[in-house]
Amino acid sequence: MTRAPVARKATGADPYAWLQNRDTDEVLDYLKAENAWQAQQLADQEALRETLFQEIRGRILETDLSLPSPWGPYLYYTRTTEGDEYARHYRCPRPADDSQTVDESAEQLLLDPNALADGGFFSLGTFSISPDHQRLAYSTDTSGDEIYRLFVKELASGAITALPFEDCDGSMTWANDSQTLFFGELDDTHRPHKLYRHTLGKDGAEEVFHEPDGRFFLHCYRSSSERQLILGLDSKTTSEAWVLDASTPQDAFVCVAARSEGHEYSVDHGLHGGQWSWFIRSNQAGINFALYHSAETAAAPAREHWQTLVTHSDTVMLDGFSLNARGLTLSLREGGLPIVEVHPQGLPAYRVQLPDAAYNLYVQDTLEFESDKIRLRYQSLNRPPQVRQLTLATGEQVVLKETPVLGVFDADAYVSQRLWATATDGTEVPISLVVKRELAGQPVPLYLYGYGAYGESLDPWFSHARLSLLDRGIAFAIAHVRGGGELGEAWYRNGKQEHKTNTFGDFIACAEHLIAENLTTADQLVISGGSAGGLLIGAVVNQRPELFKAAIAEVPFVDVLNTMLDPDLPLTVTEYDEWGNPQEPEVYARIKAYAPYENVSAQAYPAMLVIAGYNDSRVQYWEAAKWVAKLRDVKTDDNLLLLKTELGAGHGGMSGRYQGLRDVALEYGFIFKVLQRA
Template structure:
């Protein structure tokens, strides 16, 4: 079929013989597949052609709110301030540094600044993703990695900052990670296996051609990750699956030595180590679930000639059934705990020798995390804070006193008043009686009225969808469209138990919760089914696909981005990227009861002869996490089964991966496309 001339009807994919009639769409790079995807792209553009001017208007409107030329908040490290600068018209921010002022202020000296990396030149108009950007401990070199296809396979580079000389390291199939030892000559990097899993770690000495294999993790469930400790004194290799972890450590001053295991893996035991000081004693700080699913914190004093064993771990912060310990940030003067309680993120600071306190914040529902713990000896950290109606702020926290200072707030150009929008936390009741939180934002004058509403969900891997601000979303809110997030089980918003109750044999809870949130919003008079648009991406696309099969009449339209909708066939193929490690999340369908369970909700398998809402489906041809054919097969099957004439559109980004197009302006055009679709379906344009 040709995509160059106008189509008189939606493309129809060929139905082949066999149990999966659209499996042929998995034949990557064949003419038949590419022709079909291009025809679908042409159909999508043709169907939204009447919104072309609206989309351009939305793009300019959204772009007009963003400060296109801006300087990031400089981060002090050693003798320099490091920062980025965006410039109007450029897709990517440039990376700079300048000498650190003698008064320790954060004032950039432009006359002495040094350009470290310009992604706009490196991208050359194509796809571009910067993996690692890592300055050596002596500040003489920059290690960085680039993905120019969207496949998440990286080329490694080292730049000599004094001369500007750039060397491409002669290694392939790299995961993009690069970790310096303290000699500023030794780099550790990860390699991907045939399933796109980072499972090998190599040690490379600058000036030498080859690299030494340090780790080779044979278990396909385990990912390998190497990082520097907060103290900068240790290197840590973390091997972790969805349920189990194991860490190996090495003195960063002696990178040629062997890594030593901190605690051998035990199925079900997850632990995450860091290295710092407690009351002046160099210690290992280990966040572990050995005493309960919400994790506790343990201390093991550093020993002069040996790594402490698990028997040496002493409880520093006990397990709490009501509070999830999500993370720990270490400074010489304090521990900063990232907690989750009642569905909200909380930062609790424990300064050494002083009482503990919790950071106080102005909103009822928000996003909060430690953005930068700065240098280990710093007496301050930086927090990133935002809510649905409040732009992101970087707040500096003085650890000893709790004093906060807003260092930077993301500007919104043009007319904007945060108080013109109302942010709320609502609770829906799931069929089993569970209370499910909803975050909602709407224009103040529309509060309590039935309005068009955009409902977003994810619900997997224990990830938390804390409320976030969006410049683009204002284009919805200002046109009378409310926005809500359904914090369904499978996510991590209410702790580890919330996650576990939405995975494996409990996965139906995720879908039930989302449906309950939609029904609650309708029952409260905040919207109607004819005004309700739903959206989700990746595993959230699986959520969208499942609820469309189960309750299609509840929604007017749906957007599914890189949707994991062919979950059963994918999980049956262990040779595909990341499948084996996903068994802990979804189960292994080689087991009959797991097969039946996944088949019962898998979006692709459960497409049936019924009416579906209008749908826009987005895929990335180079996506290594959710293959492009999942969306293509799903749309092909929907076309032959659905009984309505509602819009069904598929857009495949032929030069992008899991995250879509890479440039900031390209990303805004993608948002404008989605909003144009919404306004067309809801007849708001």
């Protein structure tokens, strides 16, 4: 090819709307042409990409055993094997001394996703062992569209039954009889809207619950105590929960607290003071949530019986909680960092102490309800993930497993920092940064990542692949912009709806701060984001293109105005609480003012790599395709503009671990090409 593909411009308000005609020859030919152009433009990097792939792969222990989880008479675990894309699932008898030593001679293979994938796309949804340990319920997606098939495997015989249900969301929840399964069904907009009950050995399924409001998703789960089933109904701003005794699955769910606009709450069941109790996390006393309890005196804990257990704080966010028979664990956020606070039964509370200034920490596994221990997962930008066992009563921590980094690696060879940028309104915005120690404080090429949506917290994480950037002198940073949850609920609310532009302004402020502090230059700054983070990237390259050398946008939500105007598309109605409903004139004007696709203009843009998934049900492939087509038509520069559409994948890209590494190698190769570095 001698020139980039040029998309046909049709008449009408949206000249590239024809790209939404899925599966037509014209659309597929255009996407394939863009893929060919991308491959041609990066063809000179084929050797570098292979070097990067092998380099990253060489750091990973490809044959490894996960940390076993004890449950009942077994240890459950996974094993990865060199050359395989997916981990296999196993169990073995639990040792009499209650150690975590796997007996390979007695282990049982439960599921092999490699065989199920057969070389194509594969995503495992639910993997759920029945309470009597006799059966495995699992769900699979083989296209990336997040529509799942349901299966039950008899573990004694190996017999597999495919359940005859369509449009499933992939969830499968056991009742305590180990015969009854609850599963969710998707509506035409890809929203879980119905819950069904199926009894093994019987035909069909019974509808248990239907949620007609398009803003609400439903999901069913087992309580920590294993004694209750909980049906959660959640929009972006409002919640409702229903509960059912797990030993009587044929009964009806009972409502805990009827939905009230703006009231968000979640429910669990455990022990309080030695008595079976309900636990409720609710924002009824303030936006950062408080925790309540209620005695198990009725089928559901009516709201008037809730008693405060942890009061609301203006400065500390209660992100969540975990229950064991011997303690309550709170997941908090304070000062932009995650905090784990343990309340052992009958003993003083304490906070878990950790070595790094900026880190990622969460409760990974509460083990069995009766366990006196929990497992924490801890990592930082320069420290590989650790699984730490915490004894609830004493606070003693033991590192059970640290993800190995093969080859030469020293965590102290890299400096991890927490910086603060100042937004135009005076708000201090946190930045997490890592760089090779000898380059700290110098202007080096820098990769700046951002998200900032849905209240999600983008805590620092370790990456084997990222070492290939750091060791080549490229720094990595995360902009913790408003719209995320890093600094609590107010941080989220100040980056959504009418405040959405704060997200973009914060990201620009972070970039400017990194340049002003002489940590990088505009000619060395690469930015990246995916999904709603792709919207962020699209907005800031429209607003300040001269600030960035290159941009990467993965499955980017860039056609936000047109998408939000179409309530028939998957997820649109549920997103009104995040972005607003553009059917309202003032919301229309607000979104139109920042929507990346709408605001492409005749100016010079940074070099750009855009990735889409053809089967993506969350962000449709055409958002990226239309955006790139418009950029090609109007931008005034000759910088690289590449579109790659994964024709066999969805929102998460290709599914296998080696396929994922090749995707990273492609992205890094693009960065090195633009920065003219090997």
